[in-house]
Amino acid sequence: MPDSTVVGLHHEEQHHPELLHHFAEPQQQRDAASLGMWIFLATEVMFFGGLFCAYLIYRRLYFGDFGAASSSIKAGLGAANTAVLICSSLTVVLAIWGAQIGRRTLMIGSLVLTMLFGLTFLGIKGVEYKEKFDEHHVPGASFSFDHVPIPGHPDQYANPRHAQIFFSLYFIMTGLHALHMIIGLGIFAWLLFMAWKGRFTPEYYTPLDVGGLYWHFVDIVWIYLFPLLYLIDRHP
Amino acid sequence: MSMATTTVQPVERENYLNKEYGVGSWLLTTDHKRIALLYLISITFFFFIGGFFALLIRLELLTPASDLVQPDTYNKLFTMHGQVMVFFFLIPSIPAVLGNFLVPLMIGAKDLAFPRVNLLSWYLYIIGGVMMLHCMLTGGVDTGWTFYTPFSTAFSNTKVIEAGLAIFVAGFSSILTGLNFVVTIHRMRAPGMTWSRLPLFIWAHYATSIIQILGTPVIAITLVLVVAERALHLGIFDPKLGGDPLLFQHLFWFYSHPAVYIMILPSMGVVTEIIACFARKRIFGYSFIALSSIAIAVFGFLVWAHHMFVAGISVYAALVFSLLSYAVAVPSAVKVFNWTATLYKGSIHYDAPMLYAFGFIGLFTMGGLTGLFLAALGIDVHVTDTYFVIAHFHYIMVGGALMGYLGGMHFWWPKISGKLYPEGWARLAALIVFIGFNLTFFPQFVLGYLGMPRRYADYSHMPEFQVLNVLSTAGATVLGVGYLLPMLYFLWSMRYGKPAPDNPWNAAGLEWMTSSPPTTFNFEKEPIVTWEAYNYDELDRAHKEEVKVAG
Numbered sequence: 001m002p003d004s005t006v007v008g009l010h011h012e013e014q015h016h017p018e019l020l021h022h023f024a025e026p027q028q029q030r031d032a033a034s035l036g037m038w039i040f041l042a043t044e045v046m047f048f049g050g051l052f053c054a055y056l057i058y059r060r061l062y063f064g065d066f067g068a069a070s071s072s073i074k075a076g077l078g079a080a081n082t083a084v085l086i087c088s089s090l091t092v093v094l095a096i097w098g099a100q101i102g103r104r105t106l107m108i109g110s111l112v113l114t115m116l117f118g119l120t121f122l123g124i125k126g127v128e129y130k131e132k133f134d135e136h137h138v139p140g141a142s143f144s145f146d147h148v149p150i151p152g153h154p155d156q157y158a159n160p161r162h163a164q165i166f167f168s169l170y171f172i173m174t175g176l177h178a179l180h181m182i183i184g185l186g187i188f189a190w191l192l193f194m195a196w197k198g199r200f201t202p203e204y205y206t207p208l209d210v211g212g213l214y215w216h217f218v219d220i221v222w223i224y225l226f227p228l229l230y231l232i233d234r235h236p
Numbered sequence: 237m238s239m240a241t242t243t244v245q246p247v248e249r250e251n252y253l254n255k256e257y258g259v260g261s262w263l264l265t266t267d268h269k270r271i272a273l274l275y276l277i278s279i280t281f282f283f284f285i286g287g288f289f290a291l292l293i294r295l296e297l298l299t300p301a302s303d304l305v306q307p308d309t310y311n312k313l314f315t316m317h318g319q320v321m322v323f324f325f326l327i328p329s330i331p332a333v334l335g336n337f338l339v340p341l342m343i344g345a346k347d348l349a350f351p352r353v354n355l356l357s358w359y360l361y362i363i364g365g366v367m368m369l370h371c372m373l374t375g376g377v378d379t380g381w382t383f384y385t386p387f388s389t390a391f392s393n394t395k396v397i398e399a400g401l402a403i404f405v406a407g408f409s410s411i412l413t414g415l416n417f418v419v420t421i422h423r424m425r426a427p428g429m430t431w432s433r434l435p436l437f438i439w440a441h442y443a444t445s446i447i448q449i450l451g452t453p454v455i456a457i458t459l460v461l462v463v464a465e466r467a468l469h470l471g472i473f474d475p476k477l478g479g480d481p482l483l484f485q486h487l488f489w490f491y492s493h494p495a496v497y498i499m500i501l502p503s504m505g506v507v508t509e510i511i512a513c514f515a516r517k518r519i520f521g522y523s524f525i526a527l528s529s530i531a532i533a534v535f536g537f538l539v540w541a542h543h544m545f546v547a548g549i550s551v552y553a554a555l556v557f558s559l560l561s562y563a564v565a566v567p568s569a570v571k572v573f574n575w576t577a578t579l580y581k582g583s584i585h586y587d588a589p590m591l592y593a594f595g596f597i598g599l600f601t602m603g604g605l606t607g608l609f610l611a612a613l614g615i616d617v618h619v620t621d622t623y624f625v626i627a628h629f630h631y632i633m634v635g636g637a638l639m640g641y642l643g644g645m646h647f648w649w650p651k652i653s654g655k656l657y658p659e660g661w662a663r664l665a666a667l668i669v670f671i672g673f674n675l676t677f678f679p680q681f682v683l684g685y686l687g688m689p690r691r692y693a694d695y696s697h698m699p700e701f702q703v704l705n706v707l708s709t710a711g712a713t714v715l716g717v718g719y720l721l722p723m724l725y726f727l728w729s730m731r732y733g734k735p736a737p738d739n740p741w742n743a744a745g746l747e748w749m750t751s752s753p754p755t756t757f758n759f760e761k762e763p764i765v766t767w768e769a770y771n772y773d774e775l776d777r778a779h780k781e782e783v784k785v786a787g
Contacts, residue, residue, distance in 0.1 A: 022346035022424075022757070032349040032423040039415045043453045050457035050487055054472065057483055139470050161471060161478040168470040172461070 018204045030206050037210045041217045044180075048221055051173050055228060058165050064150035067233030068158035069166035071151055072137065073128070078230040081124050085219045088117035092212045099195075099205035107200065107208075111192045114215070118185045125178055132167070139168045151233045170229050177225060180218045187211045251654065251753040266351035267756055272337035273652070274358050275328060280723065282324040282365060285372075287716065289317035294676075294709040300702055302693035310693035311378035312394065318381030323403050324365055326637055327410055327495060330502035331417070331448075332361070334644045335441050337652060339417055341747035341754065342435050344426025344763040349419040357412035364406030371398035380691065382492070385473035385484040389465040396466055400459040407452045407459075410498075414448030417441050426746070428765035435745055435769045436525050440505025443529035447494045447501075447536060455491035458484065485547055489540035497536040499633055500600070501529055503640025504571055507593045510647050511575050512770045513743040514590035515582025519770045521574040528567035535564045542611055546620045554613055561611035568604050572597060587741075588662035592643030595670045599635025603628060606681065621691075624684025627677045635673055642669065642722060649726060650736030654753040657729045661721065669718035675711025679704040744770050 016026050023029040059066050091113040098107030136144045145163040150156045191211050194200065200208060252269045262270060292313050296304040305313065336354065340347055348354050371377060377399040379388040388396050421434075421442050461472055462484070471477025473484040512519045519525065541549055541557040549557075575597055584590070606628040609615045619625060649657050683704045688695060695701050739748040750759050767774070 022349075022351065024762070028423055032419050035422060036350060036353075036415060036419045039418055039449055043411050043415070043449050046450050047453035047457050050454045050461075050490075053487070054461070054483060057480065061480070062478070140468055159478070165471055165478055168464070168468075168472055172464060176460075 016204065018199075018206075026204070030209075033206045033210050034213070037213045041213065044217060044221075048173075048176070051169065051176070052224070052228075055169050055173070058162075058169070059228075059232070062159070062162035062165065064153060064156065065158040065162035066166045067151045068148050069137075069145065069163040069170075070229060070232045071234065072135070072145075072148065073170075073230055074131070075230045075234060077124050077128050078226050081121050082222065082226050084117050084121050084124070085222050088114050088121070089216055089219045091117065092215050095191075095195075096205065096208050096212055099200045099208050100202055102202045104195075104198075108192065108195050111188060111195055115185055115188050115192065118181055118188070122178060122181055122185075125174065129171075137167050139164045139171065143167070151235055173225055173229065177218065177221055180221070184215050184218050187214060249751060250755060251751060252756045253654070253753050255756050264355075266347070266355055268336050268340050268348050268351065268354060269652075269754065269756075271354050271358050272333050275332040275336060275361070278358075278362060278365065279325050279328055279333065282320050283719075285369075286317055286320035286325055287719065289313050289320065290712065291716065293317060294712040296693055297695075297705045298709050300694070300696040300699045302696075305693065307693045308378065311380075311691070312376040314691060315378050315380050316372055316376055319377070319399060319403065320368065321633075322381055322495070323406050324361075324368060326499045326633055328361060328413070329499070329637065329641045330506060330644060331441060331444055331498070332357075332409075332413055334506065334641070334648060335417060335444075335502060336413070338648065338747055339420055339438060339441060340424065341651075341750065341758055342438055342745055343421065343424060343429050344746050344759065344765065345420060345424035346757045346759075348416045349424055350416050353412050354416055357409040357416070360409035360412070361406055364402045364404075364409065367398060367402035367405060371395045371402055374398075382488060383459070383462055383484075384488075385462065385465070385481045386475065386479075389462055390469075390474050390476070397463050400463045400466075404456055404459045404463075407456045410448050411452045414445035414452075417445040418449065421445075426763050426765055429746075430765075432523070433765055433768050434526075435505075436508040436519065436522070436529075437502075437505035439526040440501045440508070440529045443533040444498050444501045446530075446533045447498050450537070451491040451494040451498075454487060455495075458487040458491070461487075482544070482547060482549065485544050486541065489543045490537070493540040493543060494533070494536040496629070496632060497532055499637040500640075501532060503596065503637045503644075504529065506640045506644035506647070507575065507596045508571075509743075509745070510589045510593040510643055511578050512772065513647075513741050514585045514587060514593070515579050516585075516772050516776055517578055517582040517770075518768075518772055519574070520577035520580075521570075522769070524570050525574050528570040531567035532564060535560065535567065539564055539611075542616070545613060545616045558611055558613050562608065565604060565608055568600075572601055572604075586663070588657075588659060588666050589643045589647035591663060591666035591670075592639050592646065595666065595673075596636060596639040596643065599631050599639060599670075599673065603631030603635055606631065619684055621689055622684035623680040623688045623690055626690050627680035627684060630677045630680070635677070639669070639673075642666075645722065645726070647741070648747070649729070650740045651747055651752050651754070653726075653730055653733070654736050655729045655733030656736050656740065657722075657733060658725050661725045665718055665721035665725075668714060668721065672711050672714030672716075672718050676708050676715050677711070679707045679711075683708075742775060744772060744775055 019026055019029060023032070091110040095107050095110035095114065098104070098110055132138055136142050143160070143164050145158060145160040145167075148158045148163070150158050188211065191207060194207060252267055262274065265271060265274075292305065293310070296302065296310055296313075298304075302310065336348070339345075375395050377392070377394045377396055379392050379394070379396055379399075383396070383400065421438060425434075464470055465472050465474065465479075469477070471479045473479045473481050475481060508519060508525060539557060539561045541553060542561045545554050545558075575593075606624070610619065610625065610628060646657065646662055649655075683701055684690075686701070688698065688701050695705075736752045738750065738752050740752075741748070746759075746763055746765070747754075749763065
């Protein structure tokens with residue numbers, strides 16, 4: 001191969017301070033970060049996908065029992081949490097917008113609000129868990145779900161063992177979702193710290209963008225969990 | 237081809253190995269080449285642990301009675317042999333060692349897209365590995381590598397939770413490696429390195445990464461469910477509590493079948509590089525080989541239930557899965573035919589990497605064809621859970637994946653270490669591996685077809701199986717020697733080997749256009765690619781002209 005085909009590219013021009021050594025230009029670094037997060041979210045879809053698959057199979061097998069178990073959860077708190085999370089997604093977008101137009105107060109205020117919404121969600125989730133614990137609906141030795149009628153069939157009781165499968169899935173799915181919220185809060189605490197130190201500018205706000213993608217994903221998981229776990233057999 | 241030294245190496249050129257010294261410079265490195273070496277050391281360690289279990293298994297089967305170990309211990313031996321070899325050796329082998337080293341070099345990048353994530357993935361592997369070691373040292377696990385429920389969740393009294401969590405953690409290492417590769421291949425290619433100019437090694441790793449990204453999370457969540465069920469008696473997979481054990485098998489094989497392609501696809505990539513180089517020819521059917529990698533990755537996700545033909549799935553489902561399993565044979569055969577066509581009228585050189593590549597083609601073809609026997613519903617019922625299955629998947633995983641790994645290690649060792657390995661010993665080792673492998677596993681096809689079941693320590697009611705078992709154990713001993721040899725002479729060559737020129741094989745590919753070993757950022761100047769991969773005609777023409785001028 002003639003040597004003339006290998007020509008050096010010289011990057012003598014000024015580097016952005018956030019540009020890592022192995023990237024040629026900021027655009028390449030941004031694209032890589034965002035593609036990386038999208039792929040990570042694909043793995044998350046498959047991770048939760050296994051649980052949704054298990055849920056669908058048992059919902060079909062134990063249709064009435066799942067309805068009865070689902071109806072024992074108070075939908076009000078779940079609905080409140082849905083609203084809280086949707087608001088938090090809005091504040092994430094506002095934080096990114098604040099970085100894009102260089103308004104520091106908007107960015108930092110929105111990040112703080114996002115974290116407050118996240119903490120509110122976890123607080124409400126804790127109240128719900130406490131209720132289930134008091135009602136002995138937590139799977140395990142003390143689990144009891146006796147004499148609960150199946151919605152629409154007042155003469156039939158739900159099978160406690162099948163209801164326990166519902167609650168197993170409920171706790172694993174919402175528990176893993178809550179774990180993702182906690183990790184999200186950690187990420188946002190770090191983003192807030194970076195924003196506070198003035199690291200984000202209209203030219204460089206990739207971490208906000210990528211962290212935001214993660215936060216929206218965790219929200220979307222909840223948007224699917226809420227109807228499947230709370231609303232499948234509600235009657236006025 | 238002889239390893240003619242065309243350039244004289246200055247002794248102390250700065251490279252990624254001698255740039256910094258000290259434990260810290262290795263454990264905190266973000267250089268993909270150093271991380272590849274960290275992986276090389278760790279997977280070699282686990283390979284010998286898994287091999288030790290295999291040795292004990294083969295020794296036990298030397299005689300029909302279960303006299304070396306108790307049956308309970310035997311259950312643990314084959315379980316831990318499988319788990320260590322699959323999750324801690326084969327899955328990371330080529331991607332994490334050769335892939336890590338070569339993907340940035342081959343596409344002309346300075347590093348992977350996320351160097352720190354790359355280091356994190358090695359630490360996750362090590363954490364998972366230490367958990368696995370702890371599990372093995374404190375009693376081990378006996379469920380079979382498949383963790384089948386309800387045995388694993390309700391009956392086994394061994395360390396299922398520990399093993400499950402160890403594999404869970406190691407799984408994230410695999411996911412992060414795949415993620416890094418996909419982003420790197422998409423975003424970090426050098427100017428002019430278009431998709432159709434990529435080496436086929438890169439295409440193979442791209443397909444592998446897709447499986448790692450989409451498959452591994454499913455086994456992760458499955459193991460979470462097994463651990464939760466075992467710890468809290470939930471009843472998701474336990475039929476006594478209303479659960480469905482078949483669901484476990486579906487979820488498990490949804491990953492664990494494609495996992496076989498995580499092992500074999502990178503190996504196919506290695507073999508493609510080797511064959512083109514040692515046949516001195518442009519690869520035949522570039523785009524067919526590239527796309528067949530993707531096709532294998534896609535079809536691979538649609539065949540998992542062929543592991544469950546006798547588990548009680550519906551006959552219609554079995555029919556469809558049988559048909560789809562046959563479909564995977566098409567892209568696999570496309571590759572074999574293309575390699576053969578590349579060899580046709582090539583000027584073939586029988587160096588050690590090429591011997592491994594030849595071994596790969598033969599053994600993979602046998603493993604693949606017997607896979608078709610197993611995909612056929614009628615035959616599968618006859619040979620399910622016999623040594624026929626064991627022989628089949630060892631032909632793929634050891635005869636295929638491991639031959640490719642060894643071939644690749646020899647091919648790129650001059651680049652990795654900057655030293656030449658002793659070619660004569662290497663050819664001898666390749667021959668020993670091939671003979672030992674066939675002696676070990678071919679008798680198992682016969683054993684299985686005659687009805688010897690897998691996972692039994694004791695076959696004293698069928699003493700006529702002893703002859704074939706003795707052959708197999710003898711073969712395993714030969715195979716063990718064949719695996720020890722490369723380790724010894726690679727280590728020897730690091731100190732006493734001749735310095736390697738930059739391109740000892742006169743091979744195509746960007747990785748050969750930089751120094752051996754490369755500098756930390758791989759290239760002195762960012763390369764600009766204006767040629768297709770495997771331009772051996774051009775390379776050899778240039779070489780001939782050089783000789784003419786010199787003469």
